[in-house]
Amino acid sequence: MKKDQIFAGIGFSLIGLCFILSLSRMFQRISEESDPKLTTIRFSHWQLESGIREGFDAVAQEYMRLHPNVRVIQEPVPEKIYTNWIITQLVGETAPDLVLLGGVTDERLARYFVPITPYVNQSNPYNQGTDLEKLPWRETYLDGMEGAYNPNLLEYYSAPFAMHVIRLFYNKELLKKISGRDDLPTDYDAFLQLCHQIQDYAQKSGEVVIPIAGSKYNSAIMVGRFFSTQTQRMVDRPSMGYLLRPDVEILTPRYWENEWSLNDPEIRSGLEMMHEIGLHMQPGFMQLQREDATFYFVQQRAVMIASGSWDRSSVRTETQGRFTVGVCALPSPSPASPRFGKYVLGPVSEASTKAFGGFGIPRSSKSFDVALDFERFLCSRIGNQIFVNRSGWLPAIAGVKIPEELKAFEPQLNGYPEGFALQWSPNVKRVVENELNQLYQVTGGVDRFISALKPKYAEALAEDSRNNIRGLLRNTFRMETAFGALLELQKQDPHDSHLENKIAEMNENMVMAESHWMRGQYDLRQAGYNTKP
Amino acid sequence: MKNLFLFLLVLMGLFQGSYATSLTEEKIWNDASLFLFNEAHEDLKTVRQQGRFPEREENYIEALLLLNVQPKTEENIQRSAELFRRVEEVKGDDERGIAAKYYRGRIMQIHQERPDLVRAEKIYKELLHDFPLNPISQRALIQVVLLRLYGNLEKGEIFHRLEEVEELKGFIRNPSTAVCYHELISDYMIRFGGNKEVILNHLIAAEQAGIHSFMNRADTYVRMGMIARELGKRDVSILYFSKFLKEFQRDARHYQVQMILREMGSVASK
Numbered sequence: 001m002k003k004d005q006i007f008a009g010i011g012f013s014l015i016g017l018c019f020i021l022s023l024s025r026m027f028q029r030i031s032e033e034s035d036p037k038l039t040t041i042r043f044s045h046w047q048l049e050s051g052i053r054e055g056f057d058a059v060a061q062e063y064m065r066l067h068p069n070v071r072v073i074q075e076p077v078p079e080k081i082y083t084n085w086i087i088t089q090l091v092g093e094t095a096p097d098l099v100l101l102g103g104v105t106d107e108r109l110a111r112y113f114v115p116i117t118p119y120v121n122q123s124n125p126y127n128q129g130t131d132l133e134k135l136p137w138r139e140t141y142l143d144g145m146e147g148a149y150n151p152n153l154l155e156y157y158s159a160p161f162a163m164h165v166i167r168l169f170y171n172k173e174l175l176k177k178i179s180g181r182d183d184l185p186t187d188y189d190a191f192l193q194l195c196h197q198i199q200d201y202a203q204k205s206g207e208v209v210i211p212i213a214g215s216k217y218n219s220a221i222m223v224g225r226f227f228s229t230q231t232q233r234m235v236d237r238p239s240m241g242y243l244l245r246p247d248v249e250i251l252t253p254r255y256w257e258n259e260w261s262l263n264d265p266e267i268r269s270g271l272e273m274m275h276e277i278g279l280h281m282q283p284g285f286m287q288l289q290r291e292d293a294t295f296y297f298v299q300q301r302a303v304m305i306a307s308g309s310w311d312r313s314s315v316r317t318e319t320q321g322r323f324t325v326g327v328c329a330l331p332s333p334s335p336a337s338p339r340f341g342k343y344v345l346g347p348v349s350e351a352s353t354k355a356f357g358g359f360g361i362p363r364s365s366k367s368f369d370v371a372l373d374f375e376r377f378l379c380s381r382i383g384n385q386i387f388v389n390r391s392g393w394l395p396a397i398a399g400v401k402i403p404e405e406l407k408a409f410e411p412q413l414n415g416y417p418e419g420f421a422l423q424w425s426p427n428v429k430r431v432v433e434n435e436l437n438q439l440y441q442v443t444g445g446v447d448r449f450i451s452a453l454k455p456k457y458a459e460a461l462a463e464d465s466r467n468n469i470r471g472l473l474r475n476t477f478r479m480e481t482a483f484g485a486l487l488e489l490q491k492q493d494p495h496d497s498h499l500e501n502k503i504a505e506m507n508e509n510m511v512m513a514e515s516h517w518m519r520g521q522y523d524l525r526q527a528g529y530n531t532k533p
Numbered sequence: 534m535k536n537l538f539l540f541l542l543v544l545m546g547l548f549q550g551s552y553a554t555s556l557t558e559e560k561i562w563n564d565a566s567l568f569l570f571n572e573a574h575e576d577l578k579t580v581r582q583q584g585r586f587p588e589r590e591e592n593y594i595e596a597l598l599l600l601n602v603q604p605k606t607e608e609n610i611q612r613s614a615e616l617f618r619r620v621e622e623v624k625g626d627d628e629r630g631i632a633a634k635y636y637r638g639r640i641m642q643i644h645q646e647r648p649d650l651v652r653a654e655k656i657y658k659e660l661l662h663d664f665p666l667n668p669i670s671q672r673a674l675i676q677v678v679l680l681r682l683y684g685n686l687e688k689g690e691i692f693h694r695l696e697e698v699e700e701l702k703g704f705i706r707n708p709s710t711a712v713c714y715h716e717l718i719s720d721y722m723i724r725f726g727g728n729k730e731v732i733l734n735h736l737i738a739a740e741q742a743g744i745h746s747f748m749n750r751a752d753t754y755v756r757m758g759m760i761a762r763e764l765g766k767r768d769v770s771i772l773y774f775s776k777f778l779k780e781f782q783r784d785a786r787h788y789q790v791q792m793i794l795r796e797m798g799s800v801a802s803k
Contacts, residue, residue, distance in 0.1 A: 106568070107568065110567045110568040110569055111572075115567070142783065143783050144783055151748065153568065155567075238763070241724070241756075242723060242755065243755055244755050244786045244789055244790070245786060250724070345789065349786075349787070350785075351784060351785050351787050351788065352783060352784055352785035413787075413788065414788050415785075415788055416785075416788065417785040417786050417789060418785075473643070476643065477601055477643070477644070478570075478601055480600055480601070481597050481600050482566050482567070482568055484565070484597045484636075485563070485565035485566040485573075485597070486566045488558075488562040489559065489562050492559060501745055504709050504743075504745040505745040505746045507709050507713065508712060508713060508745055508746045508749055511675055511679070511713040511716075511717065512716065512717075512720075512749065514643075514679060515679055515683065515717055515720065515721075518682075518684070518686075519683055519721075519724065521683075522686045526688060
């Protein structure tokens with residue numbers, strides 16, 4: 001037998017083997033699912049961070065113990081292909097019974113998923129025996145389930161199961177060795193002092209170590225927060241709408257009307273902070289990815305890294321046996337700070353942190369009741385406690401005990417709202433990011449950055465404003481027919497209070513969206529821009 | 534082979550038939566209420582083949598759906614206008630007739646390629662005059678307010694526009710219209726500047742009518758508290774800030790509002 005024939009034979013055998021294996025898996029699945037005594041539900045997600053699959057598994061095991069006739073199967077899918085995968089599954093009506101929602105448009109939500117609004121207004125049976133037993137499910141959430149509410153569709157499509165906050169992770173041993181400290185300072189000026197100390201140490205010792213591991217992703221998390229401490233007081237100006245929070249639809253025309261500018265002392269002060277912090281990250285960090293920054297930190301070439309609580313388990317796993325990781329809130333300047341305190345109201349509140357995650361139930365699910373029941377269990381006090389204990393993520397449900405090692409992630413409730421960032425919408429973000437090298441370069445600085453950004457900023461705001469009003473008009477169109485349909489449904493059931501509320505809310509939203517669309521057109525015209533792209 | 538093909542055709546026909554009989558007007562409206570306009574339109578086509586809905590009803594449903602069937606085309610919009618016109622032609626003073634007239638106004642105002650704001654406003658005013666108590670006319674009233682405030686607005690006209698809408702207040706017949714009316718005016722005045730006392734009164738009127746959207750409600754409470762404080766109306770400010778604290782415990786502004794109340798010496802801050 002010739003060599004080629006042998007290789008071809010091996011190749012065909014392998015293909016054949018794979019085919020047989022796939023076939024047997026498929027038949028096994030069919031036979032399991034056709035067992036009339038057993039209901040199988042599947043749930044898919046992209047949370048491949050360490051500990052999360054184990055957390056879901058632990059919840060599923062407990063659920064199966066309570067319901068021996070149900071089998072719960074987890075289907076983790078890599079984040080990069082998740083959206084495409086899930087769209088294919090939804091179109092083919094082969095989607096799992098529970099789908100972690102992310103990047104799903106309103107149109108797809110409405111088309112492929114069942115709203116769970118009637119159920120979130122009922123109590124969760126798995127909360128029986130606790131102080132939550134009589135409350136509607138949504139009121140058992142720390143955020144009142146606000147994060148899951150879709151204000152365009154006026155429905156809930158999923159029940160979130162976790163919460164996330166931004167924190168600084170630091171290498172305890174390295175910090176101690178360099179500074180003699182056990183923890184990080186909470187005040188910005190002291191923090192900056194520490195960064196200088198680390199750089200001096202690196203220079204003198206010749207060790208390759210930087211204060212903060214940066215990347216486009218990680219640096220944005222950190223410097224964005226620092227910048228927005230400086231605009232806290234600007235938001236409270238009467239011209240900003242008396243909302244005590246930044247509103248893009250007010251900020252944008254106010255910029256064109258010169259109510260605020262890039263040269264305002266608050267803005268310059270925020271940029272100064274960004275410049276200072278940027279100098280303590282590795283050179284060229286804006287070109288680096290999230291993984292590069294994590295690698296720097298894990299390799300002990302950076303003392304600190306800023307990230308979200310979602311990275312906690314992964315960071316812990318990757319650094320286990322190498323060094324101890326400490327966690328603390330991002331430092332902020334106090335109002336008493338001589339350099340940056342003038343424009344600060346106080347520490348930033350995390351009170352509005354919205355619950356995260358949540359599985360949607362596709363219309364194609366053959367086991368809607370069981371899928372909903374499993375979601376109720378996962379998002380009950382007992383189920384959420386199991387998940388939190390194993391995953392290391394923060395709970396979404398009130399009264400779930402936060403394990404000792406997660407205490408540093410507990411949201412800071414006593415604080416003030418953030419001010420605004422410079423980049424709040426896609427085109428503005430693009431022009432700001434394009435010029436950030438002018439700010440972060442050693443030879444660069446605030447003046448160079450502002451000079452480079454200013455000619456492009458107003459136009460980028462206009463571009464985003466046009467996109468915004470286009471979205472508002474689209475919403476107005478869609479609500480027009482949907483609202484008419486709701487009125488028809490109400491005729492068939494005039495006493496449905498859910499429907500009544502939904503109609504009243506949609507009416508308010510529709511009118512406000514339309515007024516903002518019309519006002520947006522006026523603002524663009526007055527600033528000398530086209531209202532259409 | 535030929536027999537098998539015929540058998541399959543019959544089977545498909547039966548399936549299609551049973552699907553069509555399971556379709557109801559409720560299913561169509563339900564899909565439309567969930568923004569599934571194309572699905573609802575397809576269902577309507579199936580039902581139409583069976584002639585189960587009266588022609589006027591069918592025209593009304595199709596006209597409303599065509600406003601959002603994708604892709605949205607000018608042809609669809611003009612067909613929708615024509616269908617609404619036919620509905621109105623049969624009887625102009627019943628519920629369907631009034632709604633059809635309102636939607637013709639909406640088509641002129643925002644849906645058609647070249648809006649005709651003057652004719653749209655004329656339609657709304659006619660509705661308001663002829664059927665002042667009808668809920669559709671109340672929506673027409675809000676459209677008049679929107680057009681008067683923002684329609685082709687120029688800088689020099691801002692305060693004149695406000696005077697124009699004040700006179701429409703007397704036509705308000707239901708709480709939902711009251712909320713929208715007062716919110717529109719207060720929002721306009723906050724944006725363009727105006728008497729704080731008047732703004733506060735509009736906000737109070739909106740709140741008393743009962744704001745349903747929780748996001749709007751939170752913002753309204755904060756605005757009332759802030760403006761009342763600026764006007765030196767301590768009690769009013771404390772009242773609405775306290776309502777905010779009670780209803781929106783997880784709002785990022787919660788602590789700041791507590792601090793403001795503390796500065797004002799209110800016990801509600803605790």
